[in-house]
Amino acid sequence: MYLLFDIGGTTTRIAISKDGRQFVEPKYVPTPASYREGLDALIATGKHFAGDKKIEGVSGGIAGPLDAAHTTLANSPHLPDWVDKPFKRDLEKAFRCPVYLENDAAFVGLGEATDGAGRGFGIVAYVTVSTGVGGVRIVDGKIDRNAYGFEIGHQIIDINGPLCATCAMPGHLEEYISGTSLERKYKMRPSDITDPDVWRESARVLSYGLNNVMVHWSPELIILGGAIMRKGPREFFQQTRDYFEQTVKIYPKLPRVERSVLGDIGGLHGALVHLNQSLEKYRT
Template identity: 30%
Template sequence: MTLRLGIDLGGTKTEIVALDPAGGVRLRRREPTPHEYDAVVRLIGDMAEATERDLEEKGSLGIGIPGSLSPVTGLVRNGNSTFLNGRPLQQDLEARLGRPVRISNDANCLAMSEAADGAGRGYGVVFAVIFGTGVGGGLVVNGKIVEGLNKVAAEWGHNPLPWMTPEEFPGRRCWCGRLGCNEVFLSGPALARDADGEGMRDASALPERAAHGDQVAVAALERHADRAARAFASVINLLDPDVIVLGGGVSNMTHLYKRVPELWGKYVFSDTVRTPLVQAAHGDSSGVFGAARLWD
């Protein structure tokens, strides 16, 4: 099969892409993501079958999900779309489609895509982050996803925020059950809540507000940049990647690229920090391109 299909199962939208052998796009579609397991299985199956019918060709299928498959049970775990957890997604999709599928974490797919032909192209060690409703990380080394023995490599969003201040400690309780995860400080909803209080989930207007002198927005973005600097410093201290690539909605905020490199030097255990911090070249479609490459 020369056609490569990729599906990115997101919290609000599910996207499919069909790539030719050279990486060219044959077809792309998006559908709203249902929030019920059986409906997700139907949607993914329907999207794959419709794409192959329209292109009159079958292809390999890779899927990026907000979570990962347990190496012991094969069931989904660690998904912030919690209705997926504990379910045999790979087995059910293979039964539906009648062929093998490959599934990986959505941040792994982001890293794979950007390392192949995006902002991480030409770098050996690519650490990629999804800044969105949740926060996840993916790692690609020399063109290969690093999942680790337990398949939790680069799950940076669920490490605690480093060097918490007294005002931050111990942090909010994350959906994963632990206190003070990077996700509860750095995600889009966390940034919105930090600026505007409980119940706020949309941070997209904060940069414009800050540009017009709103000091609440200015202060929230500065706190966010410092927290991101600390969180990335822990990655650099442990892994020292060749590049850090940011994806997801929050990655569109320019304060990250200006302020984080100005701040992280005081946290990194080095006399210099040359690490490039760059935005994903493929935007919010990077994950779906990486999913299609799971069969590479």
Template identity: 30%
Template sequence: MAAVLGLDIGGTKLAVGVVTPDGAVHGLIVEPTRRWEGPDAVLPRLFDLGHRAVAAAGLGRPIDAVGISCGGPLDSAAGVLISPPHLPGWIDVPVGELTRQEFGVPTYLENDATAAALGEHRFGAARGVSTMIYLTISTGVGGGAVIGGRLHRGAAGNGGELGHVMVRPGGRLCTCGRRGCLEAYVSGTNIADRAAEGLRAGLGSGSSLRSADPLTAADVAAAARDGDALARQIWTETTDVLGQALTDLVNVFEPELVVLGGGVTRAGAMLLDPVAATVAREAMPPAAKAVRVVLAGLGDVVGVVGAGVVALEAVDVEPA
């Protein structure tokens, strides 16, 4: 049975595993990225994790290829990370060639959210759906789309940067350099930053968030669930902005399904329900009637599965 190695390079974590044509992940390993160490330190650790995952998978045969998912901008054809905002200082890193030299098999690089969209379409919540949008809400915000059953990559291979649609003209500075992007409001990083800014401004004098060190989006979600006033304010703004952005995307693409993944979606219904309600209420009636908004079916392994599917398709192994 064919097997490929999936490597998912995130701003917070590295996830690796061997993916087989049935979408199963074998030998999964997840460790912190420690992105501040830079590519010269992180990539050797990533490769070591890959070798350990292959050994742990115990499939008794070599891998056929390696798929890599990482946030863009990147050059998929050349296998180069150009300047991912979630990996400061990673400029023109030839990750594809370095991975090929390390493992001795063909290597394929894809935008992480695009790969995740492909993974969800093949094996997750969007299996069998013709047109879908995927949004990953994590350290940053990325996106991908399958249109008419085909993955949308765009003319330069970076299509689907849905995290950089503008939601607040002249608003918060985004990592991409623009102001008011969706990512600048709903990413895990920016949820925490907005809460911290509120605390520094003297809001929430009795807020439980004051004891969080470091303050994270998960802390904000938990405190909002417990009724903390500042946390609820931040969380409500987050779901409002996300719902408005998805409404626009639903009107443009008129998909059958919107799939939300990434670490922030661990909040579950507290995120999904208000966002889905906004789309249902505000999207154009035909689009609102046609679409469902759901959480990713592959959970935390979506990046590894997506990277694996990219490699499986590239080496002409049809996913089961």
């Protein structure tokens, strides 16, 4: 029995894998603002799912950058009460088994690269436009080695741009196109925004972000996912792809840009893939 989770800025998904290969219908709960409540819910759900069986591994993503040892959330505008709490240790104490934590976007990207739109590709860049903006580089089915995590939402698009709500530095990508910033700017839920100019402009700004992803990460495939990308108008994806082609001129040929295909459970797929990779190392 393995416990998988994906703690997003808004929604948490929890699932159990009995065999380490598949997981059952995930449970969705709103992510509690309180760390204690979130931890208790996770432990209670895990124990309820497991019944009298032992949980042998726990793996999950959480919205925000982690500390270097992947034991706690290091910073988060969406979940401030979770920051610096001993999350890994608390889960180890509750389940008495190995626990693996990762940035949520990194696990979604890993899931998409291995079980979703990226199957068969060696170097995949995953970009999510959701409550925030994030991404990950996946190489040969693994999260690429990194010292501090990937934070492409905080790349600078305009040095004279508005201050990022998270870092208070100018012109970060997330400040233009994340669900949080669209909602703040247009005073409505992003899914209610129908003005085509808003989406066209968002697509244009995102294509600059993808230009930077391309020149730094050199992927064979770029996958676009996240709630805003999935639930926004269909043209948002197509326009992003078109602007990307108009923006990136340094290469004779560009990689494919595809939509994510695993819906909102990509993070659970990634958590399971990572759990298997980590347990293999742990056991040898």
